[in-house]
Amino acid sequence: MSxxxxxxxxxxxxxxxxxxxxDQPLTVLPDPQGNFRVIKQGEILGEVNYTxxxxxxxxxxxxxxxxxxxxxxxxxxxxxxAF
Numbered sequence: 001m002s003x004x005x006x007x008x009x010x011x012x013x014x015x016x017x018x019x020x021x022x023d024q025p026l027t028v029l030p031d032p033q034g035n036f037r038v039i040k041q042g043e044i045l046g047e048v049n050y051t052x053x054x055x056x057x058x059x060x061x062x063x064x065x066x067x068x069x070x071x072x073x074x075x076x077x078x079x080x081x082a083f
Contacts, residue, residue: 007031015074017067028074036075038063050075 007029016023027039038045038061046061048071056072063071 007035007037013078015071017070017074019064019067026071028071028078030078035059036071038071048075050079 012029029037034050046063048056048058
């Protein structure tokens, strides 16, 4: 049986980001390769990759720079505490 790789709902975490002067909750689903799916209220906003230089790159969807900057900080914290 081949093992499927993909986003892992059991490892999801939630973050608050500030968007238009309001805190917005986001759900982030990681996968084993360092990719993350970003979801807001059931809608997929995009998918990002966390690089070894502690930067994120959006490769699917359209995420605003301000949101990406906040996500970068949250993903850095995720890696600091998860591993």
